[in-house]
Amino acid sequence: MMTWRLPQTTLADKLLALAGKKRAIHIPEGVYKALGPYVTVRARKESFWRALFRPEGKVPPRGWFYPDIGENQGHGTKRKGRHL
Secondary structure (H helix, E strand, C coil): CCEEECCCCCHHHHHHHHCCCCCCEECCCCHHHHHCCCCEEECEECCHHHHHHCCCCCCCCCCEECCCCCEECCCCEECCCCCC
16 A cells, blocks of 8 residues: 655645646656555645646646546546545
8 A cells, every 4th residue: 555645735836726727746656666565655746837837727747637636637547546
């Protein structure tokens, strides 16, 4: 059982929300195979500036997803469950 630690909401995230933008996160791939099932993985946030200047409605790059959405938009891969 791999544990994902999602980043906490910061002031930058709140400012992006006021501008109507979302900040994507990335969970590294291959960690389960490399380190085994009993590992804690910390997700990485997208750059504030990249999120700010991305056009609205654009899908995040492959491997990135919005934490409030249950599916990886447009790539056909469902997000795996997480344990906190």
